[in-house]
Amino acid sequence: MIKKELSKIISQKEIAADVYELIMEADLVSEINAPGQFVHIRVSNGFDPLLRRPISICSFDKKAKQFTMIYRKDGRGTSLMSDMEPGMYLDVLGPLGNGFPVDEVNAGETALLVGGGIGVPPLYELSNQLIEKGVNVIHILGFQTKSAVFYEKEFTENGMTFITTDDGSYGRKGFVTDVIKELSFDCLYTCGPTPMLRAIEKGNPDKKLFLSLEERMGCGIGACYACVCHSSDASGSSYKKVCSDGPVFRAGEVII
Amino acid sequence: MIKKELSKIISQKEIAADVYELIMEADLVSEINAPGQFVHIRVSNGFDPLLRRPISICSFDKKAKQFTMIYRKDGRGTSLMSDMEPGMYLDVLGPLGNGFPVDEVNAGETALLVGGGIGVPPLYELSNQLIEKGVNVIHILGFQTKSAVFYEKEFTENGMTFITTDDGSYGRKGFVTDVIKELSFDCLYTCGPTPMLRAIEKGNPDKKLFLSLEERMGCGIGACYACVCHSSDASGSSYKKVCSDGPVFRAGEVII
Amino acid sequence: MNRLNIELPGLNLKNPIMPASGCFGFGREYSQFYDLSKLGAIMIKAATVEPRFGNPTPRVAETSAGMLNAIGLQNPGLEKVVSEELPWLAQYDVPIIANIAGSVEDDYIAVAKEISKAANVRALELNISCPNVKKGGITFGTVPEVAKQLTKKVKEVSEVPVYVKLSPNVTNIVEMAKAVEAGGADGITMINTLIGMRLNLKTGKPILANLTGGLSGPAVKPVAIRMIYEVSQAVSLPIIGMGGVQSAEDVIEFFYAGASAVAVGTANFVDPFVCPNIINELPSALEQLGFEHISECTGRSWKKDGQPAYHRA
Amino acid sequence: MNRLNIELPGLNLKNPIMPASGCFGFGREYSQFYDLSKLGAIMIKAATVEPRFGNPTPRVAETSAGMLNAIGLQNPGLEKVVSEELPWLAQYDVPIIANIAGSVEDDYIAVAKEISKAANVRALELNISCPNVKKGGITFGTVPEVAKQLTKKVKEVSEVPVYVKLSPNVTNIVEMAKAVEAGGADGITMINTLIGMRLNLKTGKPILANLTGGLSGPAVKPVAIRMIYEVSQAVSLPIIGMGGVQSAEDVIEFFYAGASAVAVGTANFVDPFVCPNIINELPSALEQLGFEHISECTGRSWKKDGQPAYHRA
Numbered sequence A, B: 001m002i003k004k005e006l007s008k009i010i011s012q013k014e015i016a017a018d019v020y021e022l023i024m025e026a027d028l029v030s031e032i033n034a035p036g037q038f039v040h041i042r043v044s045n046g047f048d049p050l051l052r053r054p055i056s057i058c059s060f061d062k063k064a065k066q067f068t069m070i071y072r073k074d075g076r077g078t079s080l081m082s083d084m085e086p087g088m089y090l091d092v093l094g095p096l097g098n099g100f101p102v103d104e105v106n107a108g109e110t111a112l113l114v115g116g117g118i119g120v121p122p123l124y125e126l127s128n129q130l131i132e133k134g135v136n137v138i139h140i141l142g143f144q145t146k147s148a149v150f151y152e153k154e155f156t157e158n159g160m161t162f163i164t165t166d167d168g169s170y171g172r173k174g175f176v177t178d179v180i181k182e183l184s185f186d187c188l189y190t191c192g193p194t195p196m197l198r199a200i201e202k203g204n205p206d207k208k209l210f211l212s213l214e215e216r217m218g219c220g221i222g223a224c225y226a227c228v229c230h231s232s233d234a235s236g237s238s239y240k241k242v243c244s245d246g247p248v249f250r251a252g253e254v255i256i
Numbered sequence C, D: 001m002n003r004l005n006i007e008l009p010g011l012n013l014k015n016p017i018m019p020a021s022g023c024f025g026f027g028r029e030y031s032q033f034y035d036l037s038k039l040g041a042i043m044i045k046a047a048t049v050e051p052r053f054g055n056p057t058p059r060v061a062e063t064s065a066g067m068l069n070a071i072g073l074q075n076p077g078l079e080k081v082v083s084e085e086l087p088w089l090a091q092y093d094v095p096i097i098a099n100i101a102g103s104v105e106d107d108y109i110a111v112a113k114e115i116s117k118a119a120n121v122r123a124l125e126l127n128i129s130c131p132n133v134k135k136g137g138i139t140f141g142t143v144p145e146v147a148k149q150l151t152k153k154v155k156e157v158s159e160v161p162v163y164v165k166l167s168p169n170v171t172n173i174v175e176m177a178k179a180v181e182a183g184g185a186d187g188i189t190m191i192n193t194l195i196g197m198r199l200n201l202k203t204g205k206p207i208l209a210n211l212t213g214g215l216s217g218p219a220v221k222p223v224a225i226r227m228i229y230e231v232s233q234a235v236s237l238p239i240i241g242m243g244g245v246q247s248a249e250d251v252i253e254f255f256y257a258g259a260s261a262v263a264v265g266t267a268n269f270v271d272p273f274v275c276p277n278i279i280n281e282l283p284s285a286l287e288q289l290g291f292e293h294i295s296e297c298t299g300r301s302w303k304k305d306g307q308p309a310y311h312r313a
Ligand SMILES: Cc1cc2nc3c(=O)[nH]c(=O)nc-3n(C[C@H](O)[C@H](O)[C@H](O)COP(=O)(O)OP(=O)(O)OC[C@H]3O[C@@H](n4cnc5c(N)ncnc54)[C@H](O)[C@@H]3O)c2cc1C
Pocket: A038, A049, A051, A052, A053, A054, A055, A056, A057, A069, A070, A071, A072, A073, A074, A075, A076, A077, A078, A079, A118, A121, A122, A213, A214, A215, A216, A217, A247, C061, C062
């Protein structure tokens, strides 16, 4: 069930250049059913800004009723969020959407988790759950530049982790797709900018592949038709909503 | 000179029902030249609300660089203001306008200070300055009801103080004008709702009388023509701006 | 005391609050949050003869105190709306106002005829004002004679009262209102969105794939209030007002302007509970202002004492 | 490197930022805050033949991300503007754009003729779009042929280029722009305010004594951007854009839409330093986006590579 809840900020810290890790306490944690779900956050109680902001759930702890988000300070909404302090409350709607299917890979198999920039966070909970299950997990995390890198330690603790940067200032220079080619795996999960997702889908036609999409949202719950994409069937008028059918889709399910 | 300054909140407390006393620290205090001037406050650094809010200076201390305001929590702007805490900053434009002329009354003479509701605050600094000068000061402060009364003690320390309430729940039941009739004085200064000002002007045609007006404002500095009133001359197109020519006018100067 | 019940042509409303078309889908999503029977009515998403995918994405962009949308009338098409969505909605005790759209007259007529037969559809809302559809639509909403003719034709086939939804993107909204009144409309809904645009600072290009979009939210409220104020004095039709409503106080302001009911659009995205919250808060807001019934508020901004709500003398 | 200088008909601007008419009086008040010579130009308050007191108060009301005003063209009249205000402004090195208004054609002509003779008046801004004046004004701004004729007549008597200020309260802004172009306008300024209204919750009556007022501020920005986008592609005239500008980024967005200079209105009330602040921040904002000169931004939202800024092929 989706809840709308004033959630308490437990901690907030800048973990990379303009990238913040925010830990919240909320009852809605009990409703989370998969890694890759997201929440829709109201940053002000007035109308500046007006709309909610979708942010992925990076990890959660049902016992402590806490969940973590990682976001990049970008426009007005995320800037206001970054100014908030522990003890303050945020109006959070969630959990929303359908996350990554953990049951598509079995213990002993290898899962490749590929994240680009601010698409990295939802992969962390996924990694945790796969490890828990006994899956071998390999991470490829692409960032623009050294100062943008975050959670390298956390992912490395879970499994082999490759970092790439566009400018080569840290890890390997180049794109995550260069690394994918060198590895073998049973299932690939990815989240990041659309061009990256497209390249991954194109480069891995025969693999079991799940992609988390991003689209500008209105309602976040499936009512406003803001976030649709075409289904991969013939009709042309059939569609999926990123917010409620996604954000995670199986490769081939929708046209990206 | 008018300054625009991020001013620090020193203290804020609710001193009557929905009435707050706010003490600020600001360099602009050095520019204040008369009781009855006001400041124009930006309550948010976004656009919610967009416009500044005019609030009278209630008293000030040039040495400590502090000034006090008293305001009633009413709409969105004053509600946001009432949520702010010591140590936070407010964007203040001021001092603005022309205040009460203290030199219109001499030591030993009697001044009557008549305030209505949220028009009471600017009279406090006036009272202080008149006392300082050796003027006998009598105050008549009108409020709607008992819970709205504030600063009785402060005014009483300065001189005789009559409180009236519309509903008789405190002090004398009735209007400030009833009390004025019973007193003799050399000069009357007043601030409050327009109907009250009108009644006072009408009831005291031969007295030396100064009135502080209120009008909805845009710029607060004389540029937008939002706050004009008609001058009391024949032409019909001549006018005064409440923000920059006032807010204090001599009786007869403008049509209220 | 029931302060909120309102009777309008075809609509027996327990309260005058309803979600606006396009901001509530067909109700399924919001039924996760509360019982839809609490609502006065539901204005469902525009239906067209054929299924429509609508415009490419991005379809929404935020603006100061508002948002732009260019959904492009995406909907599953008349057949599915009638066979799936309306029957699903019938489980709730709530009248449905069916928003209908099209590119040519015949489209409107076809949808009106079919959809007005559904048992829970108690009124039609003729969407002659969608700014996000290239073909046709726009002249229906901006040329009085065209609007009048369309209204007339739809009235001929509709089994339920017809409300016409006016566009604010016109020089003279009163002229449009009079035209649809002359065409036989039973009521007016207003306003649809203002046409706006936002550009991406980095690329310089429009954020919306459709380039322009419809502006809604608190930013447009003063325009809506002004237009309702004008139209309510010029025609004898009840008005369902909308445009930036977020609170019980906003609802009362729309009534003062001349509305007899109010629809809530964008605010549903900000707070999914906004409609039931407003419905809960209205009675005490009215009581505080001294009203026994919300209908006393209609037209208060211009009414002389004793003048009827929306019927001209 | 000077990234900001712009040449427009009659106007040699050190930068393209100027206060909008009616939001800066005749400059005296803001000269307390900064040296007016820093400004690209100043659009002074509308002048009419006779002094005008304007509308009764209240004249302003706040709205979400905007404000309504119904000043009603208060001004000291042509004679005083020419004999007192303009000479006072002459101490600054800043071109003046004189906003002129009237109720009938002859008013405009009389003001245009006289005021265009002043040495520091480098252009006129024909205010055919003031929503707050009952008589006349409105048809000038909404009927293309009337606007064209007025433009023509004013052009005949003016000694300086004539910019026409368009109203957004029309069905078809492009038609209006083309009409004033045909009338010989040298440029277009847009947008004036949208007509809006706010009601007092307690009394139910309009807050503004004039009932309706002009909506300005960030709320209207998307409408301004959309209209400038449309008009800049349809005419060969430079556009001075306005409507909700508050920051250097907003200025760039207006240029992208098709503006060649930008005026700042309401934001002056929020922050008296807004114009010099924007002027200071623009160069680095442009640099960050990779522009050598602000003129590269004009029309970027619709321009193909190499297409000129505002001159059609
Ligand atoms: C399902 C989903 C999950 C996301 N998870 C994360 C996350 O974990 N961490 C993170 O940093 N970011 C995430 N994003 C992107 C994030 O929503 C935007 O960065 C954020 O909304 C920007 O808001 P702003 O106020 O800073 O920017 P502004 O540019 O001021 O926002 C203006 C409007 O555009 C929308 N918008 C702007 N950028 C984006 C974008 N990239 N995607 C969708 N809408 C956008 C905003 O929601 C808002 O409505 C996610 C987006 C989606 C759709």
